[in-house]
Amino acid sequence: MKEKISEDQRLHWERTYHENPSMYGSSASEPGAYAIDLFSRLGLKTxxxxxxxxxxxxxxxxxxxxxxxxxxxxxxxxxxxxxxxxRFEHQLGVVKHDVHEPLPFPDESFDACYSHMLFNMALSTEELISLTQETRRVLRPGGVLVYTARHTGDAHYGVGADFGDNRFENGGFVVHFFDRDLVDRLADGFELDDVTPFNEGELPRKLFRVTMTRSPIT
Ligand SMILES: C[S@@+](CC[C@H](N)C(=O)[O-])C[C@H]1O[C@@H](n2cnc3c(N)ncnc32)[C@H](O)[C@@H]1O
Structure with missing residues (x-):
């Protein structure tokens, strides 16, 4: 059942991107611009x-x-x-992977991790805990994770088919709406540096932008 939801969601993304070659536009999002500035100032390169x-x-x-x-x-x-x-072939690696599975990278292989609106997809709380710990594993000590997730103040929270665990399907996508408690739970093994609410798009989507640093202790 879990695998079926994941495959249904993947196919829905395939169709949606096929029909919308520029679904979110081509300019950096607000958290994207924030992450570029933060990573550059901290000298984080990978x-x-x-x-x-x-x-x-x-x-x-x-x-x-x-x-x-x-x-x-x-x-x-x-x-x-x-x-x-x-034009950026030498700087870019592209990996097809489902984050329900462990990340296909060695320990401590990145300076930073960035993720805009993946954490709030169909993943359950347990799967999010695994993903965050996998992210921690592949970050070097002192590495920084910036992620965003739609939260329970969003207009779509509680609307549409209920998948349990604060997840609702709207427009074919299952969204996990975060509360602040979930942000704190996912910070295990990290220093939680910053949680900033922000809006995106016309609905507007209401999100948290979370910044945390991998603690040095392994
Ligand atoms: C809301 S979109 C955001 C895309 C991009 N970050 C942006 O802001 O333009 C979520 C992305 O996560 C991907 N995704 C969702 N679930 C995934 C999973 N289990 N494994 C890997 N990618 C996934 C989707 O294919 C989609 O590209």
């Missing part, structure tokens, strides 16, 4: 992006001189990203 989609934040990161490994489970999203990023 970035793992989880759920890169069509690359609206990946390309600005490459333009800023960062080395990015972009991961997503959608062929269509990654195809568009490759088209947009042809």
């Amino acid at each position: 970035v793992l992006e989880l759920g890169s989609g069509q690359g609206r934040d990946t390309v600005p990161m490459l333009e800023a001189g960062l080395d990015v490994t972009a991961l997503d489970y959608s062929d269509e999203g990654l195809r568009e990203l490759r088209l947009r990023a042809t």
Whole structure:
């Protein structure tokens, strides 16, 4: 059942990206611009992006001189990203992977991780805990994770089919709406540096932008 939901969701992303080659546009999002500024100021060079989609934040990161490994489970999203990023081949790695599985990277292989609106997809709380710990594993000590997630103040919270665990399906996508308690739970093994609410788009989507640093203790 869990595998079926994941595959249904992946296919929905494939169709949606196929029909919308520029679904989120091509300019950096607000958290994308924030992450570029933060990573550059801290001298963090190697970035793992989880759920890169069509690359609206990946390309600005490459333009800023960062080395990015972009991961997503959608062929269509990654195809568009490759088209947009042809001039940055030497700085870009592209990996097709479902984050329900352990991340396919060695321990301590990245300076930073960035993820805009992947954490709030169909993943359960237990799966999010595993993902965050996997992210911690592949970050070097002192490495920084910036992620965003729609929260329970969002207009779509509680609307549509109820998948349990604060997850609701709307427009074919299952969204996990975060409360502040979940943000704190996912910070195990990290220093929680900052949690900033922000809005995106016309609905507007209401999100948390979370910044945390991998604690030095392994
Ligand atoms: C809301 S979109 C955000 C895309 C991009 N970060 C942006 O802001 O433009 C979520 C992305 O996560 C990807 N995704 C969702 N669930 C995934 C999973 N289990 N494994 C890998 N990627 C996933 C989708 O394919 C999609 O590209």
